[in-house]
Amino acid sequence: AQSVSQHNHHVILSEAASLELGCNYSYGGTVNLFWYVQYPGQHLQLLLKYFSGDPLVKGIKGFEAEFIKSKFSFNLRKPSVQWSDTAEYFCAVNSGGYQKVTFGTGTKLQVIP
């Protein structure tokens, strides 16, 4: 069964600091990878996704993630965070087709002005 690990549960950064949130998954076959974000008081929404092709994917609001197949990782990055990036971030994976999506436990990011 597929599983997703997010190593950082709570991250506190100052504005303009660089961000990297770790995500590792366990499934060995073809995967689709996602990062979702939940801003305070808002719905979960898609930040970015990887299906195939260029392993470096860019999402909304300056976020990007790199798929490293050999490391089973899909880390989220942003070069300079803003206070408005304060949110909870979830990594998710599915093994394609109509297979279910498995979510990680989430990382709460707090950006201090």
Place this chain on the structure above:
Amino acid sequence: EAGVAQSPRYKIIEKRQSVAFWCNPISGHATLYWYQQILGQGPKLLIQFQNNGVVDDSQLPKDRFSAERLKGVDSTLKIQPAKLEDSAVYLCASSPLSYEQYFGPGTRLTVT
């Protein structure tokens, strides 16, 4: 485009009572999901529908939870009887394929 609608937004019940949640997905989305999100955890899939049919319900506690999707559109999730550990946010999501999901606002259930 209207988003995924859920109701109610909040519900407080006593243990052993029953409760039902409703979800209206984005028009045209064939796939509908129900998730349970317990505080401090990621969403856990309870059931996934593809049109009218169930694709995955392996994590649905079938002795107390049930779900249906009428005519491949709206869906209801029911808990009967509720337990204290059912306190959580219940999320509904829909997808045009089984990939990118669009989430509703969720229903926060408190069982006392």
